[in-house]
Amino acid sequence: MSPNRTPLPLTAGACAALALLLSSCLFSIEAHERDGDWRDETGRAAGGEQDHERAQKERALELARGKLEVARAAAADEVAAAEASWHRAEHELKEAETALEHYRASEAPQALAEQELELERARFARDGKAVELAQMEADYERFGAEHYARMTKEIVVTRARKELEFAETRLKLAEVERASAAEHEIPAKERELEQARVDAQVALDRARAALERTRRSGELDVLEAEGALLDAEHELAQLGVKGARPKP
Amino acid sequence: MRAAAIALALFAPLPDAAQEPLRDTPPAGADAPVESAPEVSAAEGRAALERALSFLVAGQREDGSWGQRFPDHVGDFGYGWDSYYGWQFAAHALACEALLRAPETPERRAALARALEWLCASELPVRGADWDVDSTWAALTGFVTCVAGAADPRLADTPWPERLRRRGLELYADLEARQTLDGGWAYYDDPPFTARPKWATSFCTALVLPPLRRARQELGWPIRDEVIERAVEAVRRCALPGGSFAYDYNVIPPSWTDASYHNVKGALGRIQVCNWALRDAGVGWVTDERVREGLAAFFCEHRWLDVARMKPIPHESWYQNSGYFYFFAHHYASHAIALLPAAERGTWRRKLRAQVIKTQAADGSFSDYLSANYLVTASTSYAIMTLAAGLEHEGAAGAADATGAGGGER
Numbered sequence: 208m209s210p211n212r213t214p215l216p217l218t219a220g221a222c223a224a225l226a227l228l229l230s231s232c233l234f235s236i237e238a239h240e241r242d243g244d245w246r247d248e249t250g251r252a253a254g255g256e257q258d259h260e261r262a263q264k265e266r267a268l269e270l271a272r273g274k275l276e277v278a279r280a281a282a283a284d285e286v287a288a289a290e291a292s293w294h295r296a297e298h299e300l301k302e303a304e305t306a307l308e309h310y311r312a313s314e315a316p317q318a319l320a321e322q323e324l325e326l327e328r329a330r331f332a333r334d335g336k337a338v339e340l341a342q343m344e345a346d347y348e349r350f351g352a353e354h355y356a357r358m359t360k361e362i363v364v365t366r367a368r369k370e371l372e373f374a375e376t377r378l379k380l381a382e383v384e385r386a387s388a389a390e391h392e393i394p395a396k397e398r399e400l401e402q403a404r405v406d407a408q409v410a411l412d413r414a415r416a417a418l419e420r421t422r423r424s425g426e427l428d429v430l431e432a433e434g435a436l437l438d439a440e441h442e443l444a445q446l447g448v449k450g451a452r453p454k455p
Numbered sequence: 456m457r458a459a460a461i462a463l464a465l466f467a468p469l470p471d472a473a474q475e476p477l478r479d480t481p482p483a484g485a486d487a488p489v490e491s492a493p494e495v496s497a498a499e500g501r502a503a504l505e506r507a508l509s510f511l512v513a514g515q516r517e518d519g520s521w522g523q524r525f526p527d528h529v530g531d532f533g534y535g536w537d538s539y540y541g542w543q544f545a546a547h548a549l550a551c552e553a554l555l556r557a558p559e560t561p562e563r564r565a566a567l568a569r570a571l572e573w574l575c576a577s578e579l580p581v582r583g584a585d586w587d588v589d590s591t592w593a594a595l596t597g598f599v600t601c602v603a604g605a606a607d608p609r610l611a612d613t614p615w616p617e618r619l620r621r622r623g624l625e626l627y628a629d630l631e632a633r634q635t636l637d638g639g640w641a642y643y644d645d646p647p648f649t650a651r652p653k654w655a656t657s658f659c660t661a662l663v664l665p666p667l668r669r670a671r672q673e674l675g676w677p678i679r680d681e682v683i684e685r686a687v688e689a690v691r692r693c694a695l696p697g698g699s700f701a702y703d704y705n706v707i708p709p710s711w712t713d714a715s716y717h718n719v720k721g722a723l724g725r726i727q728v729c730n731w732a733l734r735d736a737g738v739g740w741v742t743d744e745r746v747r748e749g750l751a752a753f754f755c756e757h758r759w760l761d762v763a764r765m766k767p768i769p770h771e772s773w774y775q776n777s778g779y780f781y782f783f784a785h786h787y788a789s790h791a792i793a794l795l796p797a798a799e800r801g802t803w804r805r806k807l808r809a810q811v812i813k814t815q816a817a818d819g820s821f822s823d824y825l826s827a828n829y830l831v832t833a834s835t836s837y838a839i840m841t842l843a844a845g846l847e848h849e850g851a852a853g854a855a856d857a858t859g860a861g862g863g864e865r
Contacts, residue, residue: 339529343767346826353813355761363767 261446268439275432282425289418296407296414303404310400315393322385329381333374340367492754494805495812497849503812504842506819508557511550511835512566519569520577521550521832528827530767535583539829541590544580546829547573548593548600549836555603556840558847571604571615575622579629585648591640594629595663601626602666605674624676630663631682637692637704638685657693657700658725660686661732662787668735687736690729695722698748700729719752720759721774724784727753727791734794746794753788754806760784764814764823779830781823782837785811789844804845811838 344367347360515521524540526532531539551574554567574597580590601623605616632651633640639655640663664686671678693701695708699722715721726749734741763772764781772778785807792803815821821834 335529342529342826346765346767346822349816349818349820349826350814350822351765352816353761353764355758356765356814359762359765363765 257446261443264439264443264446268436268443271432271436271439275429275436278425278428278432282422282429285421285425286418289414289421293411293414293418296411300404300407300411303400303407307397307400307404310397315397318393319385319389322381322388326378326381326385329374329378333371333378336367336371336374340364340371343367492757492806493809494802495809496805497846499812500805500808500842500846500849503808503815503819504557504839504846507815507821507835507839507842508553508563508819510819511553511832511839512562514832515550515566515569517569519566519571519573520547521570522546522827522829526827528825528830530825531827534589535587537581538583538587538589541580541583541593542829544577544590544593545596546832546836548596549833552596552600552603553836553839553843555600555607556843558843559609571619574600575618579625586644586646587642588633588644588652589642591630591633591642591652591659594626594633595640595659598623598626598630598663598670599666602670602674602676606669620674620676623670627667627670627676627678631679634682634685635689638687638689639704640686641703654703655689656703657690658702658728658783661690661725661728664690664732665735683736687733687738690732690736691738693725693729694733698726698745698752700725716770716775718774720756721776723753723756723760723776724780724787727784728787731787731790731794743795746791747799750788750791750795750803753784754810757810761810767825777824779824781814782811782821782834782841785841786837789841793844800845801849804849808842811841814838 343364347356347364351357351360511521520543522543524543526534526539547570551567551570554563554570557563580593582588582590601619604610605619605623610616610619630640635641635651635653635655637653637655639657639660641652641654641656641659643654644652645654664683667678667683667686670676671680671683689704690700692704695701695717697719699717699719701708701717702722702725719726730741730746730749734746759772759774759776760781763776764778766772766778769777769779788807789804792800792807795803811821814823815838819835820831821838822831823834824830
């Protein structure tokens with residue numbers, strides 16, 4: 208006998224048993240739909256499934272309410288933070304503008320005046336050292352003919368001469384420092400402050416845009432949460448009045 | 456302030472490398488004393504004296520004064536403003552004293568009268584600043600001159616003795632008010648600043664001691680014994696072993712063996728005036744021998760004064776000698792010489808004049824420090840008094856006369 212072939216009497220019996228089982232099932236479903244209180248084949252009541260679905264909907268409704276609440280709070284919080292950033296940026300712009308204005312009106316002229324003063328001091332010191340050297344030379348010319356005075360004259364006069372050289376070098380440095388301040392350092396500092404003001408303006412514009420974006424984003428989040436709540440309420444309402452439980 | 460001046464001297468910029476650097480101790484071999492000193496004849500002395508007197512009289516203003524009450528040299532900036540007047544007054548007093556001691560001529564007598572008028576009629580100098588008591592110089596030299604003038608027999612029958620007494624006692628009141636607790640006088644004060652300064656030097660105190668004693672004993676001025684006794688004690692306490700005198704009185708005595716300004720080489724300008732003052736006050740150990748030792752050291756070590764002369768920073772030279780002690784030192788060396796027996800004086804004086812004359816400028820003036828008017832006046836006046844001392848008793852060849860008496864020498 209071939210292993211793929213089933214004996215005919217056995218096949219007919221199986222078909223009869225299957226038909227009996229199907230008719231039994233159809234009977235049970237019809238009875239359940241008629242009575243509305245059916246039990247599955249394990250013996251439990253058919254009404255428990257409906258309660259579970261309602262509980263799910265109710266939980267979904269609570270979840271939607273919570274999400275709406277959170278969305279509203281988050282939106283308010285983010286807007287507040289964005290407003291704070293905006294105010295901060297606004298303050299920093301004012302500070303940058305004030306710093307630039309103050310630098311132009313006060314600090315830059317003062318820095319330049321100080322350089323002018325140093326230059327004048329250096330010029331005065333140079334002139335003083337020149338007078339001092341001239342006086343030393345005149346003193347030795349008048350009173351320095353004696354042996355020891357002649358012998359040690361150069362100690363004094365060379366010292367005075369070197370001090371004059373130092374003063375002349377100091378004067379040249381002061382002239383360079385003054386020119387550097389006027390032509391490089393002060394303009395560079397002004398450019399730096401101007402750039403800081405521009406940066407602060409950009410930061411303010413960005414903060415203002417961020418605030419608007421945050422406001423809109425929050426509104427959308429709240430709108431979405433409100434929609435989800437309405438959906439949840441609607442789905443719960445679709446389950447019918449019967450068996451609906453009171454809202455907590 | 457004196458500490459600042461010393462610090463300034465010690466840390467002053469060095470000359471460039473080609474020059475001998477300044478230092479506190481001299482180069483090797485330079486420390487050997489000079490045993491012999493040159494002498495000049497009386498004729499040379501007289502010629503130098505005449506030129507110096509001509510310069511001094513020619514420089515006198517119509518109002519009788521010399522110098523001015525403001526700084527006229529860049530090296531003098533930085534003192535209390537009133538100190539410049541104090542220096543002018545002090546230098547003026549020295550010029551008066553120089554004219555008192557100089558051989559008299561009608562021109563000089565007239566100059567002296569105008570000078571004494573200014574000395575007696577001018578306002579009294581005042582303290583320049585809390586730290587700057589330089590007006591003490593005016594009180595010291597002014598008092599010395601007032602005593603010299605009041606005691607001068609040439610002025611005896613004139614109003615000058617009484618006027619000089621009044622001015623002298625005004626200056627004495629200033630000295631009495633500023634005599635330190637140690638009994639002396641100086642020209643600076645240290646914090647905490649007090650109305651009665653706390654710093655006194657041996658030489659400032661010594662220079663006024665004999666005139667104080669003379670004013671009380673010979674002129675009958677009301678000088679308090681206590682002031683003199685304390686001043687004598689202040690100078691005596693400055694005496695150091697080896698014949699030196701400390702710059703100032705210190706509770707802890709300074710070392711006298713190191714190369715500091717307290718030893719003989721740094722004290723050449725103080726030894727003579729201190730010996731003279733203590734001898735005058737009757738301090739027994741200031742014998743002729745002690746005076747001779749001081750004078751011998753003065754000439755043996757004289758190059759330390761020479762090399763300090765003209766240096767523009769106080770105490771910047773070796774042994775912290777200052778240029779401005781040069782003529783002061785010679786003037787009081789002449790006083791010390793007058794303490795010795797008459798027969799000895801001529802040789803000392805000829806040596807002394809040689810050290811003065813060699814520094815005389817072509818115009819007859821002298822200066823040991825700066826060319827500020829008051830310093831030229833003071834230097835020239837000290838030089839005149841040094842040159843004039845004992846000169847009238849020396850023959851044309853320069854030998855001491857038979858008596859050796861120093862007319863006017865005290």
